[in-house]
Amino acid sequence: MIDLYSWPTPNGHKVHIMLEECALPYRVHPINIGKGDQFTPDFLAISPNNKIPALVDSEGPDGQPMSVFESGAILLYLAEKTGRFMPADTRGRYEVLQWLMFQMGGVGPMLGQAHHFRIYAPEKIDYGIARYTNEAKRLYGVMDKRIQHTGAYIAGADYTLADIAIFPWLRSWENQGIDWADYPALKAWFDRIGERPAVQRGVQVLAELRQPVRTDAEKEVLFGQTQYQRR
Structure with missing residues (x-):
């Protein structure tokens, strides 16, 4: 099973779509970046750059759990895992x-x-x-x-x-x-x-949770000094 830690942003949707296209079973865990969930120790353990998305695959390439962060790396990992959406030559x-x-x-x-x-x-x-x-x-x-x-x-x-x-x-x-x-x-x-049906499903993942950035507190978390603290 794949556990995906994400939020409905373009980088999150990239991986949502890939998982839907590959028809892989997954559980999605919302990381509310406006509230600072990306800075929690548990999330930093799998995504040290405090960015979504990140995933943990309980059945990694050696049969052991494997975590992957960075959306591009995740796409490549899923392509190799499934043999899809990446040419063989x-x-x-x-x-x-x-x-x-x-x-x-x-x-x-x-x-x-x-x-x-x-x-x-x-x-x-x-x-x-x-x-x-x-x-x-x-x-x-x-x-x-x-x-x-x-x-x-x-x-x-x-x-x-x-x-x-x-x-x-x-x-x-x-x-x-x-x-x-x-x-x-x-x-x-x-x-x-x-x-594409999988694309339509992918962009709806967590979509109901995302709200416009309105409060000063959210803006500070996303764009202020909180971003630059060493962790």
């Missing part, structure tokens, strides 16, 4: 891996910054808003061109964990300052992914 694997790294190093961090400066920052900083909105648009352009090239999915003709990794981050396109009319190929891809 070397060329195909690296097509997927480079686009997974693109998401982990570019799409996630940059769109996250766009969210912060456009929505959550306590003061509106024109430079930050423009910088990360423009970077969001550039990244969308890269992906739109890629889908024009493949005609199907991010890593090629087949649906892979690269698509699973990227899709949840694009669900907040309005908050990123995106006009879908500028990226028709990517929009068609986005709609196609969103129609």
Whole structure:
């Protein structure tokens, strides 16, 4: 059995979708990041960087329990465990891996910054808003061109964990300052992914628990000095 410690954010949804696509049995344990659950000793024991998601697989590769943190690493772990959504051949694997790294190093961090400066920052900083909105648009352009090239999915003709990794981050396109009319190929891809039953189930995991960040206490936990304490 897999125990998943998560919250309904883009990085959480990546793993929710992967588990649903792989039809693996799992239990989900909510880690309310607005209340600081990510800083508890029990969670830090499996996710030392205090970020969701993390999982514990009671049946690890050697038959013993194994914990994994970082959403990209979890996707790779589940792909290897199930033999799904990652090509077996070397060329195909690296097509997927480079686009997974693109998401982990570019799409996630940059769109996250766009969210912060456009929505959550306590003061509106024109430079930050423009910088990360423009970077969001550039990244969308890269992906739109890629889908024009493949005609199907991010890593090629087949649906892979690269698509699973990227899709949840694009669900907040309005908050990123995106006009879908500028990226028709990517929009068609986005709609196609969103129609998958496992994707629809995955984005509903814990969704009823998430509320907009409203209170000063929540903002402090997410964006203030609490984040920077050594633990």
